[in-house]
Amino acid sequence: MELYVIRRPSAWANLEELKAAGAKSARIGTEEMSDRVRWIRSYVVHEPDGRIGTFCIYEARDGASIREHARRVGMPGEEFYKVATTVVVCPDPAELATA
Template identity: 30%
Template sequence: MPKYLIERKMPGVGMLSSEELRGASQTSNQVLASMQQDGKNVQWVESYVTDNAIHCIYIAPNEEAIREHAQTAGFPADGVHQIRSTISPMTAE
């Protein structure tokens, strides 16, 4: 299944407390569970919180499922990009 990088522009998100981030995570998990019950297999892998954005890695059948999750959860999805490959310092060897 394809893997996606999602950019969520959220000014000031880097200043959220652990409790606020926990609440956002719980909301995301609830929407994902509901989607899975409907037969839509969307998986959240991890997210990186910066000062003004959250960058998320998801596995999903298509971009539409990613956008449905974002809309239902009330999160922005300013950029949704399918990851075509992964490189690292080990790629050079």
């Protein structure tokens, strides 16, 4: 599997909608597509239009698997990029707070 960044701009009206989509995404990934996709983490952002968007980190077999997972969940999944490499300068602050 390869590492991908998936951009989902302005996909949700609020954090409650995002939470529901996240639960469905995790369930589908774990129960139906565990051999094709694995959700690693997401960075949630406030979009200029007031909606919620995300940058998600996934492992996936290929782009078709990302599209299929997004289709099953009912969320955007066409804007994604294969990760070339990772540069970590400092750990995520959220990781430090929960460690």
